Amino acid sequence: xxxxxxxxxxxxxxxxxxxxxxxxxxxxxxxxxxxxxxxxxxxxxxxxxxxxxxxxxxxxxxxxxxxxxxxxxxxxxxxxxxxxxxxxxxxxxxxxxxxxxxxxxxxxxxxxxxxxxxxxxxxxxxxxxxxxxxxxxx
Amino acid sequence: xxxxxxxxxxxxxxxxxxxxxxxxxxxxxxxxxxxxxxxxxxxxxxxxxxxxxxxxxxxxxxxxxxxxxxxxxxxxxxxx
Numbered sequence: 001x002x003x004x005x006x007x008x009x010x011x012x013x014x015x016x017x018x019x020x021x022x023x024x025x026x027x028x029x030x031x032x033x034x035x036x037x038x039x040x041x042x043x044x045x046x047x048x049x050x051x052x053x054x055x056x057x058x059x060x061x062x063x064x065x066x067x068x069x070x071x072x073x074x075x076x077x078x079x080x081x082x083x084x085x086x087x088x089x090x091x092x093x094x095x096x097x098x099x100x101x102x103x104x105x106x107x108x109x110x111x112x113x114x115x116x117x118x119x120x121x122x123x124x125x126x127x128x129x130x131x132x133x134x135x136x137x138x
Numbered sequence: 139x140x141x142x143x144x145x146x147x148x149x150x151x152x153x154x155x156x157x158x159x160x161x162x163x164x165x166x167x168x169x170x171x172x173x174x175x176x177x178x179x180x181x182x183x184x185x186x187x188x189x190x191x192x193x194x195x196x197x198x199x200x201x202x203x204x205x206x207x208x209x210x211x212x213x214x215x216x217x218x
Contacts, residue, residue: 033218051146052191052210054194055191055194055210056217080218091217091218092217092218112218115218116216116218118196119217120146120210120212120215121216121218122217133147133213134216135186135215135216136148136185136186137184137186138186
């Protein structure tokens, strides 16, 4: 089962875990990405996330389908939040459930790495003295 | 050719709008759109990279556009 979602509402690790539990699953790896309070020593006030939603959903589905095909995952859940996020808020949750634990780690790492490379979602860091689109410039 | 650009993230700031209508004879491919953007908005060359998508898929520079296509301008992504 694949669950892919982008929402402005808070996302929840328990809900994501609930989507991938199954009697045939032996291990679940969950990655939770949260908003950090600083970047290179500079205080971050909040983040603003924006997505090109239809394509982001399509790319997140491709990631989940690859995980099912290559790592024989039983269930994959990828949820990303957009809008204004405060420090400690959860930006992304990825849960990968597999019959055996080893591939769950690998597949979950593949998912977050590929999401950061390909999925059309952008974050802006808001500082006390300005704001910056993350990773835009070399 | 007549196309519509839709921009996100810093690309929206550079274009000063989320949507820009273009009608340029020299634009036939996504590569032509990139050249046009670099020339008309030099700030695009300061970015780490930028990509274009059509019909919700990333496209290489040789992708042939059709009249009234919507071309998505994708600056470096930073989700997660």
